């Protein structure tokens with residue numbers, strides 16, 4: 001059972017959830033109970049996906065070669 005990282009699109013908090021892949025659509029924000037959540041990924045792309053640029057070599061959100069953290 002993987003520990004996945006999520007962020008709520010509604011209130012913006014991040015949280016970890018132990019979830020089977022078959023239960024992905026049942027994950028809710030623990031704060032506001034919203035299902036409007038997205039998965040976030042640890043790694044270089046983390047900052048790019050949040051809309052900011054990292055000067056530590058992370059991707060810009062467009063290309064991600066060399067990053068193993070996401071599928072960009």
Ligand SMILES: [Zn+2]
Nearest residue numbers: 008011029032
């Ligand atoms: Zn929320």
